Amino acid sequence: MGRFLLQRAGVALLVAVTVSIIGFALLRISGDLAADLAGEDATPEEIAEIAKLYGLDLPIHEQYLEWAGRALGGDLGQSLFTSEPVLELILDRVGVTVSLSVYSLLLALALAIPLGVAAAIRVNSWIDRAALAVAVFGQAIPNFWFGLILIYLFGVVLGWLPISGSDSFAHFVLPTVALGTAVMPALMRLTRAGMLEVLDSDYVRTAWAKGLRSPTVFFKHALRNAVLPVVSLSAVSLGFLLGGSVIVETVFALNGIGLLAYQSILRSDFPVVQSILVFVSFAYILLTLASDLINARLDPRIRLD
Numbered sequence: 001m002g003r004f005l006l007q008r009a010g011v012a013l014l015v016a017v018t019v020s021i022i023g024f025a026l027l028r029i030s031g032d033l034a035a036d037l038a039g040e041d042a043t044p045e046e047i048a049e050i051a052k053l054y055g056l057d058l059p060i061h062e063q064y065l066e067w068a069g070r071a072l073g074g075d076l077g078q079s080l081f082t083s084e085p086v087l088e089l090i091l092d093r094v095g096v097t098v099s100l101s102v103y104s105l106l107l108a109l110a111l112a113i114p115l116g117v118a119a120a121i122r123v124n125s126w127i128d129r130a131a132l133a134v135a136v137f138g139q140a141i142p143n144f145w146f147g148l149i150l151i152y153l154f155g156v157v158l159g160w161l162p163i164s165g166s167d168s169f170a171h172f173v174l175p176t177v178a179l180g181t182a183v184m185p186a187l188m189r190l191t192r193a194g195m196l197e198v199l200d201s202d203y204v205r206t207a208w209a210k211g212l213r214s215p216t217v218f219f220k221h222a223l224r225n226a227v228l229p230v231v232s233l234s235a236v237s238l239g240f241l242l243g244g245s246v247i248v249e250t251v252f253a254l255n256g257i258g259l260l261a262y263q264s265i266l267r268s269d270f271p272v273v274q275s276i277l278v279f280v281s282f283a284y285i286l287l288t289l290a291s292d293l294i295n296a297r298l299d300p301r302i303r304l305d
Helices: 002-029 033-038 044-053 060-072 086-121 126-140 143-157 170-199 202-209 214-226 228-243 246-251 257-267 270-298
Strands: none
Touching: 002 060, 002 270, 060 270, 086 126, 086 170, 086 228, 086 246, 086 257, 086 270, 126 170, 143 170, 143 246, 170 228, 170 246, 228 270, 246 257, 257 270
């Protein structure tokens, strides 16, 4: 187990460093940051002064090493718009984004696993077709449009739920539905495919031959093995939700890091954008590592030594 963990952790560390380098480079070459900060009417001298003030006149590799050294010490710099420490800005808002992402993933799993199991058990029936229709709907509908429909129907017309803010659990209901439907289709299809494969295996046929009851065969023997790929996809989906909540948070005015990223891009607040990019990337990498370890525990066929 220790060797497996070290191997996976080494790969995760290498990916994390690579992502931070690529993200840093892309942000720097996306435009003249010094000119953006100086404003449209700035003179070349003023732009050069801004570049020197923020170290933008240094070679890009020196800029990265300086930033990475400070970031390892917990110093992510200051916001160019509010002058607040970037770390504090992220920590103040990350709870909202994490809550929204977890709620959305739980909703997606609560819908996807029962639908996938039912579709596999009654393959090619109306239940199977209905489950696939729900998946197509969730995959085809844009988040922002679905969010606006939910706001109009449940917030404006019926007045059942709040349409903005993050003060209570009720404020998360509509954005959770809008975001959760985006990841549900893939989870449902994977559950269905896994169940179909497992139900056709020898050990399931043996379970039927022993006279075991249907719930025991379906949920104790079949679902336990069919759900293994869903664990990996769930971790990846949670990383996607953390990074893909920008639109939903903007539509529902949720004060999370997605909305912060959107505002920072508009303001050319590159220290905040850079830090959010690295935070989301690292979270994605750690979640993928966690899914590998969970699968290693659940599946005895995986060699850990």
